[in-house]
Structures are given as structure tokens and as C-alpha cells.
Amino acid sequence: MKSNRPRSTGGAEPLKRDAFRFLISYIKRHIPSVLSGVLLLMFVDFVQLIIPKIVQRTIDILGMEAFSNELIARNTGIILALAFAMIILRFFWRMLIMGSARRIEREVRRDMFSHLQGLGFSYFNKTQTGSIMALMVNDVNAIRMATGPSFIALTDALFLGSLSLFFMFSINTKLTLFSILPLPGILLMIAKFGPMIQSRFKAVQESFAQISAQTQESFSGIRVVKGFVQEGKEIEDFERNCGEYVDKNLQLIRIWGLFFPIVTILANLSLTILYLIGGRSVIQNTLTFGEFVSFAMYINLLVWPVIAIGWVFNLLQRGIASSKRILELLNTEPDVFDSPKADRSVKQIRGKFRIDNLSFSYTLGGKPVLEDIHLVIPEGTSIGIMGKPGSGKSTLVSLFYRLFPFEENRIFLDGEEIHRVPLPVLRGSIGYVPQDSFLFSDTIRNNITFGLDNGCIDTEDIERVAGLVSLHEEIMAFHDGFDTLVGERGITLSGGQRQRLSIARALVIRPRVLILDDAFSAVDSAKETQILENIRREMKGRTMIIISHRVSTVKDCDNIIVLERGRIIESGSHEQLVRRAGYYSRLYELQKLEERIA
Ligand SMILES: Nc1ncnc2c1ncn2[C@@H]1O[C@H](COP(=O)(O)OP(=O)(O)OP(=O)(O)O)[C@@H](O)[C@H]1O
Ligand SMILES: [Mg+2]
Structure with missing residues (x-):
């Protein structure tokens, strides 16, 4: 299959130089506070270096003529004042340097998260959530260490280290x-x-x-x-x-x-x-006794800078390695993106699809999952899609809202090549109910209004759509009603309740096109008939695409297609398909029999 894959996912492995530049680009934005922090730190280091000198003087004065209690008291006072100043200043340089590192950490993490949100499905298909978590946690931490503690260690290594040495040399x-x-x-x-x-x-x-x-x-x-x-x-x-x-x-x-x-x-x-x-x-x-004592103090001061040299090296190395991994993620380009050819004047879709000789495979040169699909879905009509598991039903509808990249000039929406429809308009107009209904650990209300902007949330409307999917009474039976928490932090909804909540989430955005991917599999037939009737009334004049394994779900659709190994093998209305002795009519007979027995 000739598939037009615009860009490959997975960026090339970044070079050390790029990783370094990447780090610098974040540090650059915080230069004033980092620099002030480093200057303060140098000042504190300097105070630390002065104290041995005062001690030296004080000791050397002992036994001399100039010795007096006041002098001792004065020098002790100075040392105490300096120590106090060190505590205060230490607080400020830590705030400045560590604060910048924390802000850099936040910026890197934010950029990664928003980049991840934009990536296509092919990335998530091949990347474990665990590795994304590791990147977001461990690697971002390494960046923080390389931009905060490493500056401190570097300053101490260079400044405290060389001045300690200088004072030692000046003694002997x-x-x-x-x-x-x-x-x-x-x-x-x-x-x-x-x-x-x-x-x-x-x-x-x-x-x-x-x-x-x-x-x-x-x-x-x-x-x-x-x-x-x-x-x-x-x-x-x-x-x-x-x-x-x-x-x-x-x-x-x-x-x-x-x-x-x-x-x-x-x-x-x-x-x-x-x-x-x-x-x-x-x-x-x-050598005076005072010099001896201060020399010992300088040796003690020198040990940390020596360790710091090695530590800086380590921190920077880790920071660079992590930057490389993060950069690799940030260089991964989305495989589905708003095309530059998109027609910005399109603000709304009407919902007419034409599919022309569409073939598709998930991997480049891989086994085709869809082949030679020709299909027209007129605006405001409903289409049922049936077929065995793995026949390509979910794949076909996922292309209607461009979940995966595919060739141009294969799908037309309202007569326009689908890539010309801006992606937010396309996806914002389609109410999609996935096969595996996913709920966020949040309230029922927030799960239903997930696709709405904050300004558009209308309580009456939420309750109305909940009623359409026969969920209103069940929700009101919960202690907190629509504010009941579901998912990991709250109650567990039944499979059927989850599915109906997903349908409500799709309906509340008043979609121009509604896609139900096996959305009733856990809902009993009687309830399904009732809900479908409500949805049909609600969606009157708008397009509906319904995938199901049950004939009863699709039988009232204007058109029904049957997929087998990615090809359309049957299509027509319920009556036409029943008359044709094929997959559909066999399934129909079977399910009729099942119903009679049940
Ligand atoms: N993300 C993916 N990456 C690679 N292959 C996939 C992906 N999703 C589906 N497939 C493969 O594509 C084929 C069609 O899958 P699809 O999910 O479209 O089937 P389906 O008709 O919806 O099946 P079901 O009735 O079980 O939902 C299957 O062979 C499946 O393994
Ligand atoms: Mg499916």
C-alpha cells in the first residue's frame, strides 16, 4: 500500500552538544536569579574564609600585650555576627538558586507534557506509560540537579577551593x-x-x-x-x-x-x-599558633570543594544524559497534525463523508487493515458498521477524525479533502464514544462535561443528556448525585453505566457527527432500544455512525455495511441485507433465535 506518512515518529538521537544547548536554553531564562544566588553564595564562602583569619588573630593575640577581655569579646562577637549573617544569606542563595532550578524543572516538565499531548497514537502505541513516567520524574529530576546543586558545587569548587588554597599558601x-x-x-x-x-x-x-x-x-x-x-x-x-x-x-x-x-x-x-x-x-x-589553627580550618574548608569537583562532573553528566532523552521526546514530531493546507475559514462541519478507495495499515508497508474502501455517508443519515472482531471497524471510524496518518484524497468531508478541515474543528464536531469507555477519576459531572469549555457548561443540559442515556435516575440514586466521584478515587460504575456515561459525554457537545463504537455491548437490549430512540431524536438531521455486533443496534440505520478483513463485503439497508444470504442475514437469524430462547 502506498501510504502517505507525513513524518516518522521518534526523533534521531540528539547529540551531546544539542543536549547542552537544551539545558542552556532553560537556564538562560533564569540568569538574573541564578547569578544573584551565585554572587550571594560567593559572599557566604568569603565570610567562611574570613572566620579562620579572625580566629588566627585572636589566638595570636593571647599572651601578647594587646590582649584584653574586650578584644576577645569583640572578636567572638564578630564571629557570631558573621555566622548569623551566613545563616541569613544562605537562606537567600538557596532560595535563588534552588528556586530557579525548581522553576526550570517545572518548565521542562510542562513543555514535555504539552508536547506529549500533541503526539499521535503511534507514539503511545509503542511507548509504555512507565517509560513516560520515568522521563517525567527521574530525567526531569536530573535536570534540576544539573541546574541547581551543580551550580552550588561548581561555585564552591572554584571559589571556596581556590581561596582556601590561597589563604593556605599565604600562611606557609x-x-x-x-x-x-x-x-x-x-x-x-x-x-x-x-x-x-x-x-x-x-x-x-x-x-x-x-x-x-x-x-x-x-x-x-x-x-x-x-x-x-x-x-x-x-x-x-x-x-x-x-x-x-x-x-x-x-x-x-x-x-x-x-x-x-x-x-x-x-x-x-x-x-x-x-x-x-x-x-x-x-x-x-x-609558624604562630594562630596560623596553625587557621591552617587546620582551611584544610577542613578545602575538603568539600575537592569533593564538589567530582560531584559537579557527575551531576552534569547525568543532566546531559537526561537532556538527551528528553530532547529525543521533544524532537518526536506528531504524525497527525493540523496541515498547513487546512482551510481556516472552515468553522463547522456538516457531516457528509465520502471515502474513495481507502487503504490503510498501521505500520509502514505493514499488513493492510483496510482495503479498497468506497463509501458515501450523506449528511444527516445513519450508517451501521458490522463485522467480525478484528475486521477493521474501529480502525475505519478512527480515520474519520484522523487518529492515525493516512493518504490524502481518500476521505472527503462535506466535499473537502479531510486534511483541509482544521483538526480542532474536525475533532470538536465529532462526538466519539470509544469501544473501551474510559472515565477520569473525577465527578460524574466533570466526566460528562469533559469535552466542553468551562463557559459552556449548563447543568440542565447535563441532566438532559443523562436522561437521554437513561442514566439520570441511577445518578440521582448516588448519595452525591452528579458530584459523585467515580474511578480510582470514588465508586466503580458498572460496565453499562460507564458506556452510557461515555455516550452522554459525546452528546453533550452537540456533535455534528456521532460515532458509537460498540457503545451498547454492556447495555441490555431493552434499554438499548430506548436509548437509541432518544439518540435518534436528539441527532435528527445529523450524521450517526454506529458500530455493533448486534443486528438490533444497526437495523434502523439508513445504510449498513459489513466488513471482513478490512474490505466491505456487504452493504445496503436492513431489508436488503436480510434478503441477501450473507454474513448479515445469518447473524440476524441467529440473534433472532437467541432472543426467542432467552
Ligand atoms: N493501534 C494499532 N496498531 C496496530 N495494529 C492495530 C491497532 N489497532 C488495531 N490493530 C489491528 O488492526 C486490525 C483491525 O482492528 P480493529 O480494532 O479495527 O478491529 P474491529 O473490527 O474494531 O474489532 P472489534 O470488533 O474486536 O472491535 C486488527 O488486526 C488489529 O490487531
Ligand atoms: Mg473495534
Whole structure:
């Protein structure tokens, strides 16, 4: 089949450079607050560096002539004031830097969500909801870490690190050179342990995802679990997953348990060198006692910047990897989109369809699901579609509102090539009731008015459509009436109630075309007849497309077609089809017999 697939889904894998640019593009919008935060942080770092100097002075003054209680009190006061200032300023730089990172996180997540909303079905067909969740949660978190904590670590590594070194050198060059000897060991440790910590951390995350996925599956499928008496197996699986989670965590803890003591030992080794060499210098009077103490304080200050260098590297690496994955999603183009050729003057459709030699397959060059379909549905008429499961009924109607991409010049709506009808007009005019009625975890009212703009919601109308599908009384019987919560957070509606609610949702938008895809399969025949009658009255003069496995549902349609393996094998009115000894008449006889027995 020659299928005109406008664009492939799935963008090419983005380069590191693109990922970097992507990160920068979000950071750019927050430069003022990030920069002010970094400046404040540098100021706090500076205060931190000043304190040892004051301590040094104070100690050195002890025993000298200038020594006085007031002086000690004054210096202690200064240190306290500086510490207090540090607390206050720390609050502000955290707000500025972490606040920007949180806002960047929000923007990335918002862009991803709205992009996902625009993607076509082919994307969701091949992407697990779990992977989308992982992108939205883990990868966006990595972006936040790369735009917040990494700036802090970078500032500390560069500023606090180099100034600590500077002050140490200014006290004593030789002592500095010797005492920093163990510090590159910390860098080596990070280079060695960093990737290990990373991969173990990932394993912990994956193991947790496994637990949440199983919990979700198990309880949304609790009826099946209980029905097949599989509670024991579920518990066993859960036990195993939880055990694995503990194992993975222990593996991570083990490595942390090695990492921290080694880093502490290396830092202490620096102090030991100070005690050995510096201590002797103090005895020999080439180093004052105050200098000795402040030097020790600078070594302590230097340990974090050294760790921070490795950490920044890690955070940025993870941020870039996540950016790549997010960018890949954002580069995925929708396969169905509002064509540039769309005629913007079309604001409303009338509902006449002409299908001309339509063939369709879900994958490029794949097995055709629809073949050589020719069909005319005049405005205001009804058409019934029948056929065995898998014959292509749902596929055919999904093309009427362009759920999947297909060739141009195959479907015409009101005489216009269907791609020329703006997508929002097309979909906004079609009331679609899917085969698997989906309800949101929300109130009955909000489920019915889902397709309406907030301004157009009219309580009377909601109640009227509920009445049309014989649901009004049932809803009023619930304690909260139309405000009853359904779905995961509320009560569970029966299959038939769900189907009728879906029909109400489609009717309330006053569609020009109503598509019912097997929408009565869980509704009994008597009720179905009544509802169909109501719908027919409501939809008078407008087009109706009804898919069903029951002859009784479609028999009053102006035209009925039967699909088999994607082809129309029979078409005509009920009477015509009954006279033709085919699929339809056989089904009719069978169902008549069933009714008589029942
Ligand atoms: N999203 C999809 N991706 C790939 N193949 C699909 C997809 N949806 C349906 N198919 C395949 O297309 C064929 C027609 O499916 P379709 O859902 O249109 O049948 P149907 O007539 O509506 O069946 P039923 O009566 O069971 O609802 C089937 O072979 C099905 O496996
Ligand atoms: Mg179907």
C-alpha cells in the first residue's frame, strides 16, 4: 500500500552538544536569579574564609600585650555576627538558586507534557506509560540537579577551593604543598566510585519503579487477581521485589560506607601532615599558633570543594544524559497534525463523508487493515458498521477524525479533502464514544462535561443528556448525585453505566457527527432500544455512525455495511441485507433465535 506518512515518529538521537544547548536554553531564562544566588553564595564562602583569619588573630593575640577581655569579646562577637549573617544569606542563595532550578524543572516538565499531548497514537502505541513516567520524574529530576546543586558545587569548587588554597599558601607555602598531597586521592576516589555509585543508584531507582509498577498493576487488576485466586502469587512477587529493593539499597550503602570513611581518612591525613610539619614549625617559632589553627580550618574548608569537583562532573553528566532523552521526546514530531493546507475559514462541519478507495495499515508497508474502501455517508443519515472482531471497524471510524496518518484524497468531508478541515474543528464536531469507555477519576459531572469549555457548561443540559442515556435516575440514586466521584478515587460504575456515561459525554457537545463504537455491548437490549430512540431524536438531521455486533443496534440505520478483513463485503439497508444470504442475514437469524430462547 502506498501510504502517505507525513513524518516518522521518534526523533534521531540528539547529540551531546544539542543536549547542552537544551539545558542552556532553560537556564538562560533564569540568569538574573541564578547569578544573584551565585554572587550571594560567593559572599557566604568569603565570610567562611574570613572566620579562620579572625580566629588566627585572636589566638595570636593571647599572651601578647594587646590582649584584653574586650578584644576577645569583640572578636567572638564578630564571629557570631558573621555566622548569623551566613545563616541569613544562605537562606537567600538557596532560595535563588534552588528556586530557579525548581522553576526550570517545572518548565521542562510542562513543555514535555504539552508536547506529549500533541503526539499521535503511534507514539503511545509503542511507548509504555512507565517509560513516560520515568522521563517525567527521574530525567526531569536530573535536570534540576544539573541546574541547581551543580551550580552550588561548581561555585564552591572554584571559589571556596581556590581561596582556601590561597589563604593556605599565604600562611606557609611548604606546609600547603605537603598537606594537600592526600587531596588528589579524594578526586581519584570520586573518579573510581562515582560511576559505581551512579549505577547502583540507578539500580535502586529501577527496583523501586518495579515495586510501584507491580502495586499499580496488581490493584487496578484486583478483580482478576481475586477471580483467579492469585493473591498468594502477587504477595510472593511483591516480597521478591521488596527484597530486591533492600538488596540494591544495601549495595549502594556498602559503597557509600567505603567512600565516606576513605574520604575522611584522606582529609585526616592532610591534618596529620599539618600536625607533623606544622607542629614542628610552631615549636621552632616559624609558624604562630594562630596560623596553625587557621591552617587546620582551611584544610577542613578545602575538603568539600575537592569533593564538589567530582560531584559537579557527575551531576552534569547525568543532566546531559537526561537532556538527551528528553530532547529525543521533544524532537518526536506528531504524525497527525493540523496541515498547513487546512482551510481556516472552515468553522463547522456538516457531516457528509465520502471515502474513495481507502487503504490503510498501521505500520509502514505493514499488513493492510483496510482495503479498497468506497463509501458515501450523506449528511444527516445513519450508517451501521458490522463485522467480525478484528475486521477493521474501529480502525475505519478512527480515520474519520484522523487518529492515525493516512493518504490524502481518500476521505472527503462535506466535499473537502479531510486534511483541509482544521483538526480542532474536525475533532470538536465529532462526538466519539470509544469501544473501551474510559472515565477520569473525577465527578460524574466533570466526566460528562469533559469535552466542553468551562463557559459552556449548563447543568440542565447535563441532566438532559443523562436522561437521554437513561442514566439520570441511577445518578440521582448516588448519595452525591452528579458530584459523585467515580474511578480510582470514588465508586466503580458498572460496565453499562460507564458506556452510557461515555455516550452522554459525546452528546453533550452537540456533535455534528456521532460515532458509537460498540457503545451498547454492556447495555441490555431493552434499554438499548430506548436509548437509541432518544439518540435518534436528539441527532435528527445529523450524521450517526454506529458500530455493533448486534443486528438490533444497526437495523434502523439508513445504510449498513459489513466488513471482513478490512474490505466491505456487504452493504445496503436492513431489508436488503436480510434478503441477501450473507454474513448479515445469518447473524440476524441467529440473534433472532437467541432472543426467542432467552
Ligand atoms: N493501534 C494499532 N496498531 C496496530 N495494529 C492495530 C491497532 N489497532 C488495531 N490493530 C489491528 O488492526 C486490525 C483491525 O482492528 P480493529 O480494532 O479495527 O478491529 P474491529 O473490527 O474494531 O474489532 P472489534 O470488533 O474486536 O472491535 C486488527 O488486526 C488489529 O490487531
Ligand atoms: Mg473495534
